[in-house]
Amino acid sequence: MSSAEQTTSPGLPARILAFVVGDSQADRAVPPTGFTARLTVFTSAAMAFLAVFALALSMATGRLASRWSAELARSSTLRISAPDDQIAGQTAAALEVLRTTPGIATARPLDGGEARALLEPWFGPDLPVESLPIPQLVEIVETGDGYDTTGLRARLQAEVPGAVLDDHTRWRQPLVEAAGRLRMLGIAAILLIAASTAAMITLAAQAALTANDQVIRVLRLVGAQDAYIARAFVRRFTLRALTGAAAGTLAGMAAIWLLPRADAAGGFLTGLGFQGIGWLLPVVIPPLAAITAFLATRWAAIRTLRAKS
Amino acid sequence: MIELQHVAYSYGGGELFSDLSLSLAPGSFHFLTGPSGSGKTTLLKLCYAELKATSGDVQIFGEDVRSMERDRVALARRRIGVVHQDCQFLDHLPLSENVALPLTVAGRGGELGQDLTDLLAWVGLTRQAGQLPPELSGGERQRAALARAVIMSPEVIIADEPTGNIDWEMSQRLLALLVELNRMGKAVLIATHDLQLIRAAKAQVQARVLRLKDRRLQAAGADL
Numbered sequence: 346m347s348s349a350e351q352t353t354s355p356g357l358p359a360r361i362l363a364f365v366v367g368d369s370q371a372d373r374a375v376p377p378t379g380f381t382a383r384l385t386v387f388t389s390a391a392m393a394f395l396a397v398f399a400l401a402l403s404m405a406t407g408r409l410a411s412r413w414s415a416e417l418a419r420s421s422t423l424r425i426s427a428p429d430d431q432i433a434g435q436t437a438a439a440l441e442v443l444r445t446t447p448g449i450a451t452a453r454p455l456d457g458g459e460a461r462a463l464l465e466p467w468f469g470p471d472l473p474v475e476s477l478p479i480p481q482l483v484e485i486v487e488t489g490d491g492y493d494t495t496g497l498r499a500r501l502q503a504e505v506p507g508a509v510l511d512d513h514t515r516w517r518q519p520l521v522e523a524a525g526r527l528r529m530l531g532i533a534a535i536l537l538i539a540a541s542t543a544a545m546i547t548l549a550a551q552a553a554l555t556a557n558d559q560v561i562r563v564l565r566l567v568g569a570q571d572a573y574i575a576r577a578f579v580r581r582f583t584l585r586a587l588t589g590a591a592a593g594t595l596a597g598m599a600a601i602w603l604l605p606r607a608d609a610a611g612g613f614l615t616g617l618g619f620q621g622i623g624w625l626l627p628v629v630i631p632p633l634a635a636i637t638a639f640l641a642t643r644w645a646a647i648r649t650l651r652a653k654s
Numbered sequence: 655m656i657e658l659q660h661v662a663y664s665y666g667g668g669e670l671f672s673d674l675s676l677s678l679a680p681g682s683f684h685f686l687t688g689p690s691g692s693g694k695t696t697l698l699k700l701c702y703a704e705l706k707a708t709s710g711d712v713q714i715f716g717e718d719v720r721s722m723e724r725d726r727v728a729l730a731r732r733r734i735g736v737v738h739q740d741c742q743f744l745d746h747l748p749l750s751e752n753v754a755l756p757l758t759v760a761g762r763g764g765e766l767g768q769d770l771t772d773l774l775a776w777v778g779l780t781r782q783a784g785q786l787p788p789e790l791s792g793g794e795r796q797r798a799a800l801a802r803a804v805i806m807s808p809e810v811i812i813a814d815e816p817t818g819n820i821d822w823e824m825s826q827r828l829l830a831l832l833v834e835l836n837r838m839g840k841a842v843l844i845a846t847h848d849l850q851l852i853r854a855a856k857a858q859v860q861a862r863v864l865r866l867k868d869r870r871l872q873a874a875g876a877d878l
Contacts, residue, residue: 568732
């Protein structure tokens with residue numbers, strides 16, 4: 346070969362730039378095929394739409410786990426069960442113990458209205474709290490350093506025999522675990538979506554390569570190297586995936602944005618969505634879809650071209 | 655530049671030809687004749703590595719075809735201009751882009767310009783530049799195939815029945831171009847049934863006429 350015809354390898358940035366900018370003449374060498382084009386765009390859009398929801402779910406459960414963990418970790422409840430004539434005295438004694446315990450920011454006995462509000466979801470709104478033997482509850486809020494649970498329990502046992510301290514550990518752990526698993530499910534869903542996208546685009550690329558058998562033959566006859574032929578297909582499928590994913594991501598973000606607000610819906614759904622800078626996270630979906638399409642099409646093209654040699 | 659040594663090629667269980675040797679040196683001019691089905695097109699395809707010989711050695715620009723990677727074959731083909739019998743165009747591209755395709759795939763699309771215009775004018779296809787191949791007549795397609803074969807200024811030109819669909823005047827113009835390219839040192843190999851073309855060429859250049867018959871390649875008779 347003459348030295349003039351030896352190909353030189355440009356650097357990665359130059360190659361990426363050349364790929365994005367493209368070569369209009371090279372792009373035209375492969376005819377556009379309607380079916381695979383529509384399939385790629387639709388698949389990418391649908392998968393990106395689902396990925397936005399999976400991402401929102403993953404982020405929401407992450408936030409939920411953090412919130413539950415933080416809220417429950419910062420607060421405790423003291424339950425005082427005593428005969429009616431002793432309840433006030435024991436409550437006062439308990440508050441005194443709590444007031445003098447390092448690591449406790451506030452300790453506040455719940456009044457009848459608050460107790461009724463706690464029981465309302467289970468017994469309805471007109472519960473006669475006063476006539477029920479409900480223990481006196483004291484809400485404890487810790488300082489950042491927290492308090493010595495074992496020491497406090499010992500002091501309460503000595504000074505307030507009817508008091509039971511609940512530091513929420515047995516509630517917190519299962520909730521945090523459940524939220525963590527939901528988050529893992531969200532991540533697994535994203536990975537499955539990426540794999541499905543790659544599979545669909547690979548199939549579409551293979552169909553396009555097979556349909557263009559004669560085009561590939563002619564390109565080879567006039568001296569086209571495999572990289573040139575593959576690039577014509579890869580660039581096309583990558584841009585289609587990017588376009589479809591961008592549309593799907595926008596639609597998904599709009600759907601998330603239109604979900605009922607936290608105060609209107611309540612419960613778990615209040616957290617499903619993005620908050621603040623989190624709204625930027627779905628923006629990575631189209632580039633990731635494009636990278637997935639790039640790798641899938643390149644693999645399909647190289648494999649097909651090798652088989653055609 | 656292209657060397658075939660004791661080459662055999664089998665197809666469908668039968669041997670098409672065997673012990674065939676051919677050397678295309680710079681400045682050589684060969685005609686290949688023979689009855690239909692004798693293997694002329696197959697022999698040409700061996701010369702640009704579209705097919706691989708069943709046995710024997712084929713060397714293209716000093717490289718053994720059997721050990722050439724696909725990309726090396728592609729680079730070699732850029733140095734060989736081929737006029738295919740069935741033209742081999744991309745039907746979705748206009749004529750001008752088909753003619754320029756070898757430059758495009760070689761990353762030299764930026765060199766398109768006046769040369770392409772001149773080339774299309776030379777083969778009489780200026781008006782048809784924007785037409786798609788299916789819209790062209792057989793002769794127009796063949797002329798376009800010739801233009802595409804020479805656009806890279808190749809070192810070897812191989813043509814399979816290049817005058818099959820064109821009139822006498824155009825075939826003389828085609829021959830004049832090939833003779834001119836040959837005088838510039840290019841090797842030319844033409845498979846043809848056109849005896850008039852062969853005689854006209856022999857009047858202008860020292861052309862060797864080979865006949866592929868009975869599975870062997872031999873020098874043609876003195877009448878050619």
